[in-house]
Amino acid sequence: MIHAHDIRVRVTAIEDVAARTKRFRFEPVDGGSPPLFAGGAHITVALGDDDGAIRNPYTLSGSPQDRGGYEITVLRTTDSRGGSAFLHEQVRVGQELSISAPINLFPINFLARRHLLIAGGIGITPFLSMTEQLADLGQNFELHYAMTCSGAAPYEAQLRSRLGRRFHRYCSDRGERIDLETLLAGQPLGTHLYVCGPERLIDATIAMATSLGWPSENIHFERFAGPPPGDPFTVRLAKSGQTVTVGQHQTLLEALERAGVEPPSLCRGGACGQCELPVLSAEGELLHYDHFLSEEARAAGHSIMTCVSRLKGRELVLDF
Amino acid sequence: MSLAFRDETFRDDFTFYNSPAAIRRFPFPFDRDEYMYSVNIEPHVKGPVGSVVEFPIDIDEHYVAEMKERALVLQQDPLRCQSLPHMITAEWDLVELLMTSMAESYPQWFSLTRDGDRWHWINRPLEIDQKFTFGDVATLPYPPMEYITRQCQGDFSLLDQREDNLWMDAGIATTQADWSLDFDIGMNFMEWHAPVPFAHQMGVFERALKYLLNLQLGRPVRRLNWTMTINPRLDTSPEQYPHWGKDRTQVTPENAGQKVHLRVELQGLWRLPRSNAIVFSIRGYLASLQELSTSPKWARRLSRILKSLPDEIADYKGLTRHRPLSIAWLSRFEDGSPTTPGCGPD
Numbered sequence A: 001m002i003h004a005h006d007i008r009v010r011v012t013a014i015e016d017v018a019a020r021t022k023r024f025r026f027e028p029v030d031g032g033s034p035p036l037f038a039g040g041a042h043i044t045v046a047l048g049d050d051d052g053a054i055r056n057p058y059t060l061s062g063s064p065q066d067r068g069g070y071e072i073t074v075l076r077t078t079d080s081r082g083g084s085a086f087l088h089e090q091v092r093v094g095q096e097l098s099i100s101a102p103i104n105l106f107p108i109n110f111l112a113r114r115h116l117l118i119a120g121g122i123g124i125t126p127f128l129s130m131t132e133q134l135a136d137l138g139q140n141f142e143l144h145y146a147m148t149c150s151g152a153a154p155y156e157a158q159l160r161s162r163l164g165r166r167f168h169r170y171c172s173d174r175g176e177r178i179d180l181e182t183l184l185a186g187q188p189l190g191t192h193l194y195v196c197g198p199e200r201l202i203d204a205t206i207a208m209a210t211s212l213g214w215p216s217e218n219i220h221f222e223r224f225a226g227p228p229p230g231d232p233f234t235v236r237l238a239k240s241g242q243t244v245t246v247g248q249h250q251t252l253l254e255a256l257e258r259a260g261v262e263p264p265s266l267c268r269g270g271a272c273g274q275c276e277l278p279v280l281s282a283e284g285e286l287l288h289y290d291h292f293l294s295e296e297a298r299a300a301g302h303s304i305m306t307c308v309s310r311l312k313g314r315e316l317v318l319d320f
Numbered sequence B: 001m002s003l004a005f006r007d008e009t010f011r012d013d014f015t016f017y018n019s020p021a022a023i024r025r026f027p028f029p030f031d032r033d034e035y036m037y038s039v040n041i042e043p044h045v046k047g048p049v050g051s052v053v054e055f056p057i058d059i060d061e062h063y064v065a066e067m068k069e070r071a072l073v074l075q076q077d078p079l080r081c082q083s084l085p086h087m088i089t090a091e092w093d094l095v096e097l098l099m100t101s102m103a104e105s106y107p108q109w110f111s112l113t114r115d116g117d118r119w120h121w122i123n124r125p126l127e128i129d130q131k132f133t134f135g136d137v138a139t140l141p142y143p144p145m146e147y148i149t150r151q152c153q154g155d156f157s158l159l160d161q162r163e164d165n166l167w168m169d170a171g172i173a174t175t176q177a178d179w180s181l182d183f184d185i186g187m188n189f190m191e192w193h194a195p196v197p198f199a200h201q202m203g204v205f206e207r208a209l210k211y212l213l214n215l216q217l218g219r220p221v222r223r224l225n226w227t228m229t230i231n232p233r234l235d236t237s238p239e240q241y242p243h244w245g246k247d248r249t250q251v252t253p254e255n256a257g258q259k260v261h262l263r264v265e266l267q268g269l270w271r272l273p274r275s276n277a278i279v280f281s282i283r284g285y286l287a288s289l290q291e292l293s294t295s296p297k298w299a300r301r302l303s304r305i306l307k308s309l310p311d312e313i314a315d316y317k318g319l320t321r322h323r324p325l326s327i328a329w330l331s332r333f334e335d336g337s338p339t340t341p342g343c344g345p346d
Helices: A083-089 A121-136 A156-166 A180-185 A199-211 A252-258 A295-300 B020-024 B063-076 B085-105 B144-149 B204-213 B238-250 B296-308 B311-317 B323-333
Strands: A007-018 A021-028 A042-047 A054-059 A070-075 A096-099 A114-120 A141-147 A167-171 A191-196 A219-222 A233-237 A243-246 A276-287 A303-305 A310-318 B081-083 B110-115 B118-123 B128-133 B155-162 B165-172 B221-230 B260-271 B278-288
Touching: A021 A083, A042 A070, A042 A083, A054 A070, A054 A083, A054 A121, A054 A252, A070 A083, A070 A121, A114 A121, A114 A180, A114 A199, A121 A141, A121 A156, A121 A191, A141 A156, A156 A167, A180 A199, A191 A199, A199 A219, A233 A252, A243 A252, A252 A310, B081 B085, B081 B144, B085 B110, B085 B144, B085 B155, B085 B165, B085 B278, B144 B155, B144 B165, B165 B204, B221 B238, B260 B323, B296 B323
Parallel strands: A114 A141, A114 A191, A141 A167, A191 A219, A233 A310
Antiparallel strands: A007 A021, A007 A096, A021 A070, A042 A054, A042 A096, A233 A243, A276 A303, A276 A310, B081 B165, B110 B118, B118 B128, B155 B165, B155 B278, B221 B260, B260 B278
């Protein structure tokens, strides 16, 4: 589904940067410069046959100084809804795609005295632009990157040469682990922590920081797990009376967009809260996969985050 | 568009006035006869030709005089322009937003040439020709935010986004409706809105904050706000209250038409790309009751709005003392006839 504010781009390069990992370069079809972005920003890309049945968020992995286009780096995942498979297998140089303007839900905190960046695997992507911006601003920072070293980790050489002693590598396939306790206990006051990577790494890092007394305001993270699939169900929009079917690999949001409705949305990862819609009734169980609603709000069942959550049951009625 | 920039004052002898064309384009904010509180946020998209929202940044016939007034205020009170050190990236973002917008909308007055980081800015009305290096503060005569806002109508604040809140960590305010940057600097969204009546109980600020935290790049929004000011005085700051507070006692049934001004603020909000901060612009427009009454619809509607305004809001806006006098002056236009839909003049 193409949105009114989408930017039409052409794929101008596709490169292998590591095992099962490709970099895609997009340049605006109209030849101009795409909007500026800052470290940590992402775009959403409309993917799939038939002009984008699904929309996935991808971090911008290129340089903010590069005014000619955007780059994203995508790992081919096996549990994919088809987004990464589509990019890896279907997308060719020269093809046109629709993308959103940059959105930054993982920004640098400019009040930090020091920035500690922790990445796992493909979670390195936001830190490529963040480290560049932090270096330009003369900020104090360190990057700790856990990866599989045997398959040539994405961007390792580039980061090592650019960051020098601020770069720390851990080969998880050789049993090397980030010693989170020592690392987090040894940071000076005023340090901000940013973590991106597999769910387990994020959870362990937050838990360790919290147990060591880090203030929650100093802990920043970005999860990039896609929305889980589920059984198809029907959604009815009370205001228009429209009825839409949500497919197994489709999100509720995507199904609505596909039906020509443009409900609010932003992060597409259940984090920002923008896509919350009020629930009038649910014939079945609401499966809340977001990180936004409180336990009480989930239990009450009065709203649903359409970008990740769904119904296990027959019909959901939304006040929209 | 050709425009004569007038030499006029917003203090002492108050020579400010609006041309007939400026009155016609005045952003009259009421679309119905009864006062209703609303947040009224809408996308800041291109509006009708000649309107105040034709371009993202509006430059009008008062431009040169307003910039002289700003320089005077800053000379007397440098604390009207403040920026905390972590806002320097947002300051440069603002320079880019304003320069590119002004040069694109008004090529007859402003021009911007960019060669990488080497920028060349020409401001013909103010006779400025400046070459500088984007990102290098040493190449401009003022810090970046102050430099460009000395050349752009309206007050500005730069809001840092962190901890799911917005923080007023930089700004310039020389034309404000009784709020103080020096007091608010470093406060968060809930703190600086604390004095507004009713809205907190209605949950307005929680919703507005949530909306703004997700404000997207390239999709600015705007709203109108209003109050009333005695005399065409731009600087009605708390710092200057000893000079203007007493003006409210000098309104009479005879002079209300000239003295009482509707003050409308066109407020814009943009996401900034490098800093992820938000710029909040507050562009004020003044028109006397007499000027507004050249459209009898506006006169009738304004008197009805003032009659239906809750006392708490009149108090908050500082209208209590002169509201009856304004209504009395406007009553000569009140023939009980209906008003046409929309905000525009007759």
